[in-house]
Amino acid sequence: MKIAIQGIRGAFHEAAALKHFGDTIEIVECDTFKSLCDTLKSSIADKALMAIENSIAGSILGNYTLIHEYGFYVIGEVYLNIKMNLMTIPGVAISDISVVESHPIALQQCQEYIHKNLNATCKESNDTAESARNLSLSSDTSKAIIASKICSELYNLEIKQEGIETHKQNFTRFLILGREDDKSLGNNKASLRLQLGNEVGSLANVLVAFKENEVNLTKIQSIPIIGAPYEYDFHIDVEWADYDRYQSALAEVETKTRALSLLGEYKKSSFELNQ
Amino acid sequence: MKIAIQGIRGAFHEAAALKHFGDTIEIVECDTFKSLCDTLKSSIADKALMAIENSIAGSILGNYTLIHEYGFYVIGEVYLNIKMNLMTIPGVAISDISVVESHPIALQQCQEYIHKNLNATCKESNDTAESARNLSLSSDTSKAIIASKICSELYNLEIKQEGIETHKQNFTRFLILGREDDKSLGNNKASLRLQLGNEVGSLANVLVAFKENEVNLTKIQSIPIIGAPYEYDFHIDVEWADYDRYQSALAEVETKTRALSLLGEYKKSSFELNQ
Known part of the structure; x- marks a missing residue:
């Protein structure tokens, strides 16, 4: 089954998709929430997974608008506990890290850990998984990134510290979306x-x-x-x-x-x- | 009166402060919402203005947490219609623009205009007003920025097009915050x-x-x-x-x-x- 996600492989959207569907799915990467909708609508993907709210940041109101405009049907939900992990090229010491790169929200949620444990400046990126992929390609030994655990396997990075987010009760809720023919009534x-x-x-x-x-x-x-x-x-x-x-x-x-x-x-x- | 805002001069926070308090105030720039709270708490500012929800993006839940943690009191509110404006160094032609820089949400809300009217790539920044200030300092004639109208005066930029946002019904609600001694009951x-x-x-x-x-x-x-x-x-x-x-x-x-x-x-x- 092909599942459309927002972001690239290793994004929290993929972690949520694996949690819900298991690991036999094929991930279809989408740049934006709008392209995620286009991908589902044109049947390039069978289903789509879309973040709808985060316990710290709140609801993503624009995504409700997209569901409505595309006439999609909500066929399920999944809650993902968001765990932030510090990763580097294998073998790099924490003391060698001079830059930490990630999505602005991820950086913000890890400020306490960064200030206490690293002597590094922060660099913002568009996406946690993109930072992981780019670090892997660049082989930069002065840089760390913050991303989901699955990025360490996908991009061959070493986890230096797991769970560095300040607020542990940080979860994101994702909706599973289908096209109109997926509509089924009932459940709870x-x-x-x-x-x-x-x-x-x-x-x-x-x-x-x-x-x-x-x-x-x-x-x-x-x-x-x-x-x-x-x-x-x-x-x-x-x-x-x-x-x-x-x-x-x-x-x-x-x-x-x-x-x-x-x-x-x-x-x-x-x-x-x-x- | 000294009013703390999130962002630098020319940010939408300043436009909201001027709308609420008039133009005799002194603006205190704060990097983050947390530093905004520290500035109010330590009496460096008399009041603070804090965005709490946007009609398109939703509520900023983290700001409710800050108000609660700092024990501040809400003493007023202001709604600001968010108008996005395209600006350049004076004299630059629209056809010469090869890069448009602004905050990611501002860029997203102006995608339709950008695609239709410009032959330019988008560059993300931390803040609309910061983009305006930096353009002014750099004198780069190949670049445009998207920001609030007041940035054109503050940073001597030329407005090439007003109101380029796709959704016109885009407003942000700001809360006026005071310390505990500002507490007053009543009103409506x-x-x-x-x-x-x-x-x-x-x-x-x-x-x-x-x-x-x-x-x-x-x-x-x-x-x-x-x-x-x-x-x-x-x-x-x-x-x-x-x-x-x-x-x-x-x-x-x-x-x-x-x-x-x-x-x-x-x-x-x-x-x-x-x-």
Whole structure:
């Protein structure tokens, strides 16, 4: 099966794909989230994996827009505990490192370790895995990079220190996307997009409909719509034990919203702190 | 009055500060959001201005964490319509531009214009205003930068095209932060942080308390807490017409939550599409 990811081999997207699908998949590298969507749409890949939120950085709202615009269906989710690892060309000593290169967010999340343990300046790159690949090609012995563990095997780098991120509770949630013919209903979790008026309590009415049917919210995020200051879009994820009661709740919610889109129904995934 | 901003003079943070405070302020430049907080804490600045969410990119969750950790108080908000402008050294023709430099998000938001109108490669930088300042210092006539309008005056650059962003409904919301002695209660809007259990309907109960007191939600965002999979934090903004009823709602909400923090009560600001 061909899985489209954002980034190159070794990116955290690949780690998430391996966690979800196992290691028999073929990875299709995509530069941007938009090209990821084009790759899925044109059937170059069978499925796509797309980061949607990070516990430290927040949601990637633009990706919700892409899912909507391309008419994709959410067929699953995967949570990945983000572990940052310091790597060099094999044999390089930590004291020889004068530059550390990685994506700005990765560098930021490892500032504490860098300041305490290295005498090095930071250099920003577009992508953690790209830094790993470029280091491997350059054979630069004064440089270290920060990337996912799988980069050490892919690009023959030596891990000098595992898990150098400051906040250990750092995870990214990825959605598994399919084309319309992958649509399947059922399971125990759904992602919804709702449009509500800004009347006092419009959201409360919706949540009460879920509550009365024992449907639980696991995520809610409002999106301000400028130009329409009295309207709001919400991204909501819900879970249920009884599919029929979820269906009843959905029917009731539909009467209370201006617009309701189902992005997908899928099997919920669990958090684990060690990948 | 000294106002700390993230970035250098000409950054969108400065445009927001001028919009809120007028042009008699003195800007204190801060490299990072953390140094912005240190600058306010140590009284080098009187107030600080901090981006908290963008209509396209979403919330900056890490900034909520900083406000909480430093114990700051939210004393106001300002919405800025983000307009991207193409600038060069005065006299350079659009056909002479071979490189466009800016922050990666600014470049991304102007991709359509760049592809249609320029024969140039893109170069990423840390900051829109930094690109403007560096272009001014280098006098490079083959380069254009993308930045806020005020950069053209500050760094003597010529605006070749205004408003080149693809999505016109692009705004950033900034919070005005003060130290604890700036705390003032009242007004018509508040930012709250709530911790709830994941029991079915716990959020619904809270929202009903607001609804019954005619307190309106303008923002809600859940923050997944890994390691505590049955607990959620929420950032909620509310508005009211009657302060006493808001106080009643808050008292009731407190009985329904595990923890409730008031980040600040302040005067609500309005959106305007043209700055």
